[in-house]
Amino acid sequence: MPLRATTGTTNLHAFEFEEGQWEELKATYKRLGLTMPCCQRAAVPKTSPLGNYFFAHARKGPCATAPESAQHLYCKQLIAQAAHAAGWTVTTERPGACPTGEAWIADVFCERGRAQVAFEVQMSPQPHAETLRRQRRYRDSGVRGAWFHAPMKSGIAPLTDKETPVFSLEDFEVGVPPRVKGFPLALPEFVEALLGKRLTYEVPEYTRTLHVGYLLGECWTCKRQLKHVCGMLDSAEQPWWYHPLTAASLSQTLAGVQAALSSSELAGLGLNRIEQYEINLGRRSKAPTSNICLHCNAPQPNEYVTEKLRAALGAPGELKNPPARVSSLLGAAVLTRTERGAGRWKLHDAAAVPSGHLAA
Ligand SMILES: [Zn+2]
Ligand SMILES: [Zn+2]
Structure with a gap:
């Protein structure tokens, strides 16, 4: 309709x-x-x-x-009216084409100056891959696309990001403008905010500090000095507090280190990288995750590393309490890195409009 x-x-x-x-x-x-x-x-x-x-x-x-459903028609009307009231030139059911000739039809197409925004209302479920495909057609055409989805029966929020802004409508009946899930606005005010550049996609960043315990020693093969990775630590304070003392537990612990740090991060700390070494002395290893010498690339048998570790820690009984003698062979390498959390759309007051807005 x-x-x-x-x-x-x-x-x-x-x-x-x-x-x-x-x-x-x-x-x-x-x-x-x-x-x-x-x-x-x-x-x-x-x-x-x-x-x-x-x-x-x-x-x-x-x-x-x-x-189209009555709800789809109603939402298109609300969007078109809101964009028109905000000073945009609005054309509904607007056909267009990518430079490659791929055709599209926008539910509500808005233009102002050189800015072009297409709003799509999706009342029936649409796989995210299809949303991405249609968004790519808009992007190739120099049009910013934004999507409003009907609430999903599963209650799961739709995937959304800076490239493909997707918003969810709460349940509604024709005649009462739907609210946009997660925002204190109904659809018309939300469209006005979008076009007014008052929504930004923000990805929180935080600093994470990782402590990797190591044992100073020499390579099993080339005999050069190196730092055998022994596991992750809670802090750099007590590098003796916990260490795996069997080949199997060291392998398991090293798999955890491998998941937490990349090979280049380990190299940056002057530590061995960690790899799976399935065959050891001609047999399938039961403890395959190993230190790899940073000098000669030789895998370090976990039996060898744990033997040195036991020697550095002293008698097993001493482990129950922090040992009086802390081996100078044990240490902690500290990595600080910036990590990014889950992004989300943030609504700004009409007064403060930052850069990086949706209608850029
Ligand atoms: Zn027709
Ligand atoms: Zn070596």
Whole structure:
């Protein structure tokens, strides 16, 4: 159910009509030769049972454009009216094409100066891959796309990011503007905020400090000095506090280090990198995750490393309490890195508009 029909080269937008004007159009449209935007066949102005104005095919024909729900029509109307009120030139059901010729039709297309924004209302579930595909067509066409999805039955929030802004509508009935999930705004105010550059996508950053315990020793093969990685520590204070003392537990512990730090991060700390070394002395190893010598790339058998570790820690009984003698062979390397958390859209007050906004 389009909100737009054409007469000659002029667009008629149902969402711009007042009640009296719409009744007048209904009485006079036959003289105007209105056509549908989808197939250029004859169009008729109609009013939905819920009071929304739209255009329909004058008679059933071969047009394959899928029928829209009343909710879809209503949301398009709200978006179009809000964008129009915000000073944008609005065209609904607007066809366009990528430079490669791929065609698209935007539910609500808004232009102001060089900025072009397409709003899409998705009342039926759409796989995210399809949203990404359609968003890519807009991007290739120099159009910023934004998506409003009906609430998902699962309650799961749709995937959204800076490249592909997707927002969820709360349950609604035609006649009462839906609220946008997670924001204190209904759809019209939200569209105004989007177009007014008052929504930014923010990814929190934080600093994380990692402590990697090591044992000073020499390579099993080349005999050069190196730091055998022994496990992650809570702090750099007590590098003797916990260490795996069997080959199997060292392998397991090293797998944890491998998951936490990249090979280049380990190299940056002057430590061995960690790799899986499945075959040891011709047999399948039960403790495959190993230190790899940073000088000669030889895998260090976990049996060898744990033997040295036991010697550095002293007698097993001493482990129950912090040992009186802390071996100078044990140490902790400290890595500080910046990590990024989950991003989210943030609404800003009308007064403060930062850069990096949606309609950039
Ligand atoms: Zn049609
Ligand atoms: Zn070596």
